[in-house]
Amino acid sequence: MMMMMMMKVMMMVTVMVSEGSIIEQTCKETPDFNLCVSLLNSDPRGSSADTSGLALILIDKIKGLTTKTLNEINGLYKKRPELKRALDECSRRYKTILNADVPEAIEAISKGVPKFGEDGVIDAGVEASVCEGGFKGKSPLTSLTKSMQKISNVTRAIVRMLL
Amino acid sequence: MADPNQETHGPRRRRPFKGLLAVSFGLLFIAFYVALIATHDGSRSNDEGIDETETITSRARLAGVSEKRNDGLWKLSGDRNTPAFDWNNSMLSWQRTAFHFQPEQNWMNDPNGPLFYKGWYHFFYQYNPNAAVWGDIVWGHAVSRDLIHWVHLPIAMVADQWYDSNGVWTGSATFLPDGSIVMLYTGSTDKAVQVQNLAYPEDPNDPLLLKWVKFPGNPVLVPPPGILPKDFRDPTTAWKTSEGKWRITIGSKLNKTGISLVYDTIDFKTYEKLDTLLHRVPNTGMWECVDFYPVSKTAGNGLDTSVNGPAVKHIVKASMDDTRFDHYAVGTYFDSNGTWIPDDPTIDVGMSASLRYDYGKFYASKSFYDQNKGRRVLWSWIGESDSEASDVQKGWSSLQGIPRTVVLDTKTGKNLVQWPVEEIKSLRLSSKQFDLEVGPGSVVPVDVGSAAQLDIEAEFEINKESLEKILGNASVVAEAEEFSCEKSGGSTVRGALGPFGFSVLATESLSEQTPVYFYVAKGTDSELKTFFCTDTSRSSVANDVVKPIYGSIVPVLKGEKLTMRILVDHSIVEAFGQGGRTCITSRVYPTTAIYGAAKLFLFNNALDATVTASFTVWQMNSAFIHPYSDEAVRALSRT
Numbered sequence: 074m075m076m077m078m079m080m081k082v083m084m085m086v087t088v089m090v091s092e093g094s095i096i097e098q099t100c101k102e103t104p105d106f107n108l109c110v111s112l113l114n115s116d117p118r119g120s121s122a123d124t125s126g127l128a129l130i131l132i133d134k135i136k137g138l139t140t141k142t143l144n145e146i147n148g149l150y151k152k153r154p155e156l157k158r159a160l161d162e163c164s165r166r167y168k169t170i171l172n173a174d175v176p177e178a179i180e181a182i183s184k185g186v187p188k189f190g191e192d193g194v195i196d197a198g199v200e201a202s203v204c205e206g207g208f209k210g211k212s213p214l215t216s217l218t219k220s221m222q223k224i225s226n227v228t229r230a231i232v233r234m235l236l
Numbered sequence: 237m238a239d240p241n242q243e244t245h246g247p248r249r250r251r252p253f254k255g256l257l258a259v260s261f262g263l264l265f266i267a268f269y270v271a272l273i274a275t276h277d278g279s280r281s282n283d284e285g286i287d288e289t290e291t292i293t294s295r296a297r298l299a300g301v302s303e304k305r306n307d308g309l310w311k312l313s314g315d316r317n318t319p320a321f322d323w324n325n326s327m328l329s330w331q332r333t334a335f336h337f338q339p340e341q342n343w344m345n346d347p348n349g350p351l352f353y354k355g356w357y358h359f360f361y362q363y364n365p366n367a368a369v370w371g372d373i374v375w376g377h378a379v380s381r382d383l384i385h386w387v388h389l390p391i392a393m394v395a396d397q398w399y400d401s402n403g404v405w406t407g408s409a410t411f412l413p414d415g416s417i418v419m420l421y422t423g424s425t426d427k428a429v430q431v432q433n434l435a436y437p438e439d440p441n442d443p444l445l446l447k448w449v450k451f452p453g454n455p456v457l458v459p460p461p462g463i464l465p466k467d468f469r470d471p472t473t474a475w476k477t478s479e480g481k482w483r484i485t486i487g488s489k490l491n492k493t494g495i496s497l498v499y500d501t502i503d504f505k506t507y508e509k510l511d512t513l514l515h516r517v518p519n520t521g522m523w524e525c526v527d528f529y530p531v532s533k534t535a536g537n538g539l540d541t542s543v544n545g546p547a548v549k550h551i552v553k554a555s556m557d558d559t560r561f562d563h564y565a566v567g568t569y570f571d572s573n574g575t576w577i578p579d580d581p582t583i584d585v586g587m588s589a590s591l592r593y594d595y596g597k598f599y600a601s602k603s604f605y606d607q608n609k610g611r612r613v614l615w616s617w618i619g620e621s622d623s624e625a626s627d628v629q630k631g632w633s634s635l636q637g638i639p640r641t642v643v644l645d646t647k648t649g650k651n652l653v654q655w656p657v658e659e660i661k662s663l664r665l666s667s668k669q670f671d672l673e674v675g676p677g678s679v680v681p682v683d684v685g686s687a688a689q690l691d692i693e694a695e696f697e698i699n700k701e702s703l704e705k706i707l708g709n710a711s712v713v714a715e716a717e718e719f720s721c722e723k724s725g726g727s728t729v730r731g732a733l734g735p736f737g738f739s740v741l742a743t744e745s746l747s748e749q750t751p752v753y754f755y756v757a758k759g760t761d762s763e764l765k766t767f768f769c770t771d772t773s774r775s776s777v778a779n780d781v782v783k784p785i786y787g788s789i790v791p792v793l794k795g796e797k798l799t800m801r802i803l804v805d806h807s808i809v810e811a812f813g814q815g816g817r818t819c820i821t822s823r824v825y826p827t828t829a830i831y832g833a834a835k836l837f838l839f840n841n842a843l844d845a846t847v848t849a850s851f852t853v854w855q856m857n858s859a860f861i862h863p864y865s866d867e868a869v870r871a872l873s874r875t
Contacts, residue, residue: 162322169625177369177624184402184428185466188557189370196624203321203623203780236521236557 099127103230105223112224124234125182128190131228132178135197138224139170142217149213156208163204163214170197187235194232198225321778321827328630330830331807334689335663335859337386337636339376343368344634346525346600347615348375349409349419352608354443357383359615360392361636362406368627373403379444381875382659383613383639386861387868393448399423399431399455406525408602410474410482416440418504419448420484422469423455429465431455432486434504444869453505460497460509463488470525473604476542478571485514487523487554494520494554494586498574510574514552520586521558525600528552529612531644531652538612538643540605544571549644551652552576553593555600556586562601562616563590566650579650591651596770596786596821597621603642614640614654618808621782621823635808637821645817648791654816656803664691664854671850674736674840679746682836684853688741690804690836694851695797696754698733702845706732707762716759721769721787727751727841732758736840736847740804741775741829748829750775750822751839752811754798766792768800768813768820775824790818805856
């Protein structure tokens with residue numbers, strides 16, 4: 074009986090260690106291992122996802138970050154009215170991520186034509202950069218921009234694994 | 237084994253102790269086991285190191301592509317003082333083309349099922365009726381009498397069956413001997429499996445082929461064993477085998493090896509998969525939009541897809557998912573087992589050095605045999621190089637290239653030659669002819685009036701003296717082996733014998749410009765090599781567009797002058813070197829070199845050589861592509 078229990082524990086450990094390592098092995102091939110692992114581990118689907126699934130989790134993170142940034146932008150209109158023009162541009166850019174890039178990427182990856190997913194993910198980074206540039210060096214959104222760029226880079230690396 | 241600490245109680249007391257020992261031993265064992273797995277993973281990655289050199293090269297190639305795509309864009313984040321560009325509707329609406337095929341709005345990608353039937357050229361395409369990005373794909377449709385003047389028609393096929401509810405994707409048409417049409421296309425099923433479906437015109441007497449019927453027995457092909465459900469798409473036009481069956485090929489991949497599967501059929505409803513592949517090339521990734529067709533070794537006309545024989549070579553082309561490049565190779569087809577081998581395996585389909593139809597933005601191309609004029613015509617999807625926010629704002633995305641004839645280059649025997657279809661000349665309005673000698677380091681304005689819709693045909697000759705001086709001078713370093721359009725710095729970098737050419741869509745002050753040019757360089761064998769490039773790096777001051785330098789070496793045979801043709805049509809520039817031996821399509825988004833401010837310049841940036849340019853510039857009319865109406869169709873049918 075002790076043998077049985079030991080076998081069960083060993084199997085569990087094997088499964089745990091090798092599942093953890095799917096995320097780790099995937100994340101090793103991305104430009105930001107730590108970010109990649111923390112994002113994927115923070116999602117309950119992460120431990121049982123295949124590469125497509127991992128990509129979709131990250132696209133969800135992009136979506137979440139976009140919504141968060143849009144809220145931040147909305148809040149800034151009152152606090153920093155002098156930034157209205159740049160905020161308008163940012164609002165437009167982040168809405169593009171939400172309404173165009175994210176749905177495109179989700180559909181493309183789910184249907185097995187990942188190149189369109191790659192386009193959407195790259196564009197998310199572009200839109201964030203363009204928004205940032207509109208503040209001419211004095212952006213109140215820099216840390217959110219940097220997050221989007223980093224997540225976009227990591228997600229792109231994973232999407233490329235599906236090509 | 238006796239433990240001095242053991243209480244001398246009965247067996248009941250001994251069991252818990254043994255249990256404790258067993259558990260700790262077990263835990264130790266497990267810890268050891270975990271350590272074993274961890275190091276096994278480590279050693280597994282070392283095993284993969286055997287493939288490392290191959291992986292590194294292909295990864296480097298891919299990284300090279302991604303860097304190229306990203307470089308211009310990530311500069312945004314680096315330089316916080318460059319303001320984001322403010323696109324206004326005037327700039328964006330200028331981008332729409334005058335004579336390239338595009339739907340009235342929204343997203344388009346791959347060309348589908350092009351064909352000629354009952355007096356009309358038909359063009360179908362991947363279309364998103366809902367947005368300016370890819371998604372919800374259906375088949376758009378349009379017709380023309382001349383491949384240039386189009387009328388849009390209603391959507392030909394929607395995603396209304398379980399076997400294509402997730403997408404009515406790319407396909408090709410085949411003509412049966414009785415003149416009827418069968419269409420094979422990829423459907424993405426309700427479970428997102430890629431399958432092949434059969435469709436045909438509902439009414440063969442309708443020259444407009446408005447309505448299509450899907451075969452009730454669809455799908456006719458599902459992914460075979462060993463092929464993943466999402467790696468099976470884009471069936472080709474069928475050709476006849478010597479046994480009288482029809483044969484098609486479908487691209488796919490096995491791990492990272494690009495392959496093309498082969499199927500035979502009598503009725504397009506049931507198929508026999510061949511054990512052999514048409515071809516396979518390792519490390520090229522998924523092959524999309526495979527195309528397979530014969531070309532004449534001697535004649536300049538096109539050939540029906542079923543033609544075979546000693547006077548014929550066969551082309552295998554595939555669109556590489558990994559790099560978004562269309563590659564092709566010339567080779568020999570063996571009908572007995574449905575296989576093909578390239579003439580030159582060092583430039584096999586998909587290898588980085590293998591030939592491309594076009595060295596710019598050009599993907600998912602598809603050819604068809606035009607039985608009306610006995611030519612093979614090539615369509616291609618030309619995507620955008622701007623941000624999706626701009627696409628959403630302007631309400632559309634993507635163009636088709638001008639249809640090109642494609643034939644084997646009978647002079648070299650090793651490459652294809654493409655040329656815009658003759659009918660485009662019907663758009664030529666007024667013209668101006670020039671014969672200019674251009675000294676080293678000069679830029680000459682070419683006064684042609686409006687410069688956003690042009691057809692330019694030019695011949696260049698480098699001054700004989702300059703050539704002899706350079707070739708004879710041993711101290712002039714050979715640079716041809718090191719040069720590449722992409723990496724050698726663009727048109728501002730001056731060499732002994734180049735660059736020289738035209739700057740299109742340029743402002744008066746050249747603050748925005750798109751040079752299309754030759755760069756002639758001396759090789760280590762003292763022979764000259766000629767490169768043909770388009771430099772979009774200064775095409776726009778906007779920093780949310782991609783601005784690469786495109787191009788390639790162009791074969792120039794003894795006695796040939798250097799020739800180029802350029803079609804300028806707002807945000808697209810199509811350039812053809814040496815009669816179409818090397819072609820470059822670019823997307824450009826100037827912010828000030830638009831409307832009346834767009835100008836044309838001739839330039840010679842060589843250090844020493846004088847160049848003579850003889851050229852004609854035509855103003856190009858709009859093709860007036862019409863939305864669907866009976867009137868528009870009637871108007872076209874009279875032409």
